[in-house]
Amino acid sequence: MAFVQAEKERVEGFQWMYTFAQVLTTVCLVLAMGFIWFTGNRHMHAIAIALMLFSVSLITIDYFSKERASVYYETILPIKPTVIHEPVRQTSIPDLK
Numbered sequence: 001m002a003f004v005q006a007e008k009e010r011v012e013g014f015q016w017m018y019t020f021a022q023v024l025t026t027v028c029l030v031l032a033m034g035f036i037w038f039t040g041n042r043h044m045h046a047i048a049i050a051l052m053l054f055s056v057s058l059i060t061i062d063y064f065s066k067e068r069a070s071v072y073y074e075t076i077l078p079i080k081p082t083v084i085h086e087p088v089r090q091t092s093i094p095d096l097k
Contacts, residue, residue: 004076004079007076008073008076008077011069011072011073011076012073014069015069018062018065018066021058021062022062024058025055025058025059025062028051028052028054028055028058029051029052029055031048031051032047032048032049032051032052032055033048035047035048035051036048
């Protein structure tokens with residue numbers, strides 16, 4: 001069951017990215033609101049709209065990715081490693097004649 005252990009480690013390895021994406025999204029949205037509210041410059045408004053689109057895209061993609069990763073992780077979590085035994089080999093068959 002090396003595969004299951006490797007998958008657990010892999011999934012646990014990228015879980016931190018969801019938190020990072022949430023922080024990044026929040027920062028982008030705050031910047032976008034600041035650009036709209038505190039500047040009258042059309043270029044800053046365009047940057048704000050781009051930041052909002054980026055944030056909404058990131059939120060959407062991350063939401064569904066996190067949901068699928070959670071379901072996958074919960075599925076492989078209860079799988080316990082088992083010991084696989086070598087097949088028993090018969091060395092010779094006795095002659096019964």
